[in-house]
Amino acid sequence: MTSAANHRGDFGIKPVPVEQRVLGTWDNFVLWADLGISFLVMVVGTFLVPGLGLGQALLAILVGAVIGNALLGVAAMIGSDTGVPTMVLVRGPLGLRGSYGPTLLNVLQLLGWAVLEVIVMAQAADALATRLFGLPSAYHAWVVVFALLTTVMALLGPIVVTKQWLERFAVWAVLVTTLWITYALLTTYDFGALLARPGTGEMSFWLAVDLVVALPISWFPLVADYSRFSRGRRAAFWGTAGGYFVPHVWFYALGAMLVLATGVAVDPVAPITPLIAAFAGLTAGWLALLVILVDETDEGFANIYSTAVSIQNLLPGVNQRTLILLLGAVVLVVAWIVPLTQYESFLLLIGSAFVPLLGLLVADYFILRGGRYEVDELFRPEGAYWYAGGVNWLAIGVWMAGVATYLGIAGLPALGIAGLAPWLGASLPSFVVAFLLQLRVGRLSTAPGGRPAEE
Numbered sequence: 006m007t008s009a010a011n012h013r014g015d016f017g018i019k020p021v022p023v024e025q026r027v028l029g030t031w032d033n034f035v036l037w038a039d040l041g042i043s044f045l046v047m048v049v050g051t052f053l054v055p056g057l058g059l060g061q062a063l064l065a066i067l068v069g070a071v072i073g074n075a076l077l078g079v080a081a082m083i084g085s086d087t088g089v090p091t092m093v094l095v096r097g098p099l100g101l102r103g104s105y106g107p108t109l110l111n112v113l114q115l116l117g118w119a120v121l122e123v124i125v126m127a128q129a130a131d132a133l134a135t136r137l138f139g140l141p142s143a144y145h146a147w148v149v150v151f152a153l154l155t156t157v158m159a160l161l162g163p164i165v166v167t168k169q170w171l172e173r174f175a176v177w178a179v180l181v182t183t184l185w186i187t188y189a190l191l192t193t194y195d196f197g198a199l200l201a202r203p204g205t206g207e208m209s210f211w212l213a214v215d216l217v218v219a220l221p222i223s224w225f226p227l228v229a230d231y232s233r234f235s236r237g238r239r240a241a242f243w244g245t246a247g248g249y250f251v252p253h254v255w256f257y258a259l260g261a262m263l264v265l266a267t268g269v270a271v272d273p274v275a276p277i278t279p280l281i282a283a284f285a286g287l288t289a290g291w292l293a294l295l296v297i298l299v300d301e302t303d304e305g306f307a308n309i310y311s312t313a314v315s316i317q318n319l320l321p322g323v324n325q326r327t328l329i330l331l332l333g334a335v336v337l338v339v340a341w342i343v344p345l346t347q348y349e350s351f352l353l354l355i356g357s358a359f360v361p362l363l364g365l366l367v368a369d370y371f372i373l374r375g376g377r378y379e380v381d382e383l384f385r386p387e388g389a390y391w392y393a394g395g396v397n398w399l400a401i402g403v404w405m406a407g408v409a410t411y412l413g414i415a416g417l418p419a420l421g422i423a424g425l426a427p428w429l430g431a432s433l434p435s436f437v438v439a440f441l442l443q444l445r446v447g448r449l450s451t452a453p454g455g456r457p458a459e460e
Contacts, residue, residue, distance in 0.1 A: 361407020
């Protein structure tokens with residue numbers, strides 16, 4: 006492997022050598038803080054109100070952020086221990102071939118996120134160009150611009166993007182901008198009156214918490230793709246969990262407050278539109294919108310890069326850069342023709358699949374395996390994680406039980422599917438169910454040292 010490839014972090018799915026694990030706590034913090042700064046985070050904040058009052062919404066944001074980011078940080082620790090991507094890690098409990106199911110789901114969700122990001126960036130840029138400069142609408146041209154830009158960033162890789170772009174410029178520009186947005190919002194509108202306004206009751210508190218938890222959990226299937234470049238557990242946990250927590254809370258709250266303060270209606274087809282209108286009412290709001298738009302590109306980069314890494318779990322012989330170019334073309338085509346709809350259901354589906362998978366992985370790695378996987382065995386057919394023909398069917402059953410728990414409690418409200426107890430919240434119960442079941446049945450298929458029990 007060339008030194009240039011190493012500098013880009015182009016290791017495919019193989020373990021990152023210890024000497025190449027160069028991201029410290031601050032590096033991870035900056036990376037994940039920038040990944041948390043997003044129009045889409047604010048969009049989800051708009052879903053919480055007016056169903057909840059602002060006070061309830063802010064509390065749900067805080068509770069969900071603590072839960073979701075703690076879980077994300079724990080998953081990041083496993084990546085730093087092993088040096089391999091998340092979809093390789095799940096080979097441990099599920100088997101080499103058993104990991105293909107979550108990998109396919111991850112590829113679909115990451116492509117979905119990449120398309121959502123390009124759509125949102127194109128909508129925002131188009132609105133800026135038409136309202137600020139009087140240019141004619143050119144939405145599809147902006148789709149091309151942002152699809153190409155995020156693809157180029159994915160080709161550069163996480164180390165270059167973090168150290169050369171995010172740390173040197175993006176994080177500081179966005180910090181100043183976010184402080185200004187917050188100041189302008191609090192001085193333009195009566196925050197006390199917003200807090201006093203009651204909710205309408207369409208949203209339960211714990212369903213709101215699930216929507217908040219869903220965003221950091223949506224990063225779980227790719228968190229180790231980046232934490233494997235970390236210097237150690239401490240840098241991975243605190244950099245990841247702390248870095249994402251700050252903008253996660255901040256931007257959810259800004260989204261809820263902006264929509265409540267301005268009274269604009271949420272548009273399910275173009276949910277960024279109300280936020281653009283809200284920004285327009287703030288002093289220097291257009292400039293703030295432009296800075297956040299520029300920073301939004303890192304989310305698209307991460308989704309395209311990690312889609313390529315996940316596909317390599319299925320097809321390890323395919324070149325990563327080739328995959329990135331092909332995926333960039335797919336994102337361009339889909340963003341060109343598909344509208345942004347059913348975003349809330351998309352988030353809940355992500356939560357239903359990956360919250361219990363994380364519970365299963367945490368139980369398997371930290372308890373059953375004593376905090377250690379035999380990394381070489383994760384790549385060896387007929388090895389320690391082969392189970393029955395490459396699949397650990399007991400663990401697959403545990404995962405499905407967790408998914409059923411989540412969907413049974415939360416349902417999918419935007420699709421008209423009612424849950425049995427949406428007021429309860431599905432994230433923690435489904436995590437706990439998968440965690441406890443894996444502790445119980447995992448011992449039936451796992452012997453000390455990571456070998457299948459029959460060996």
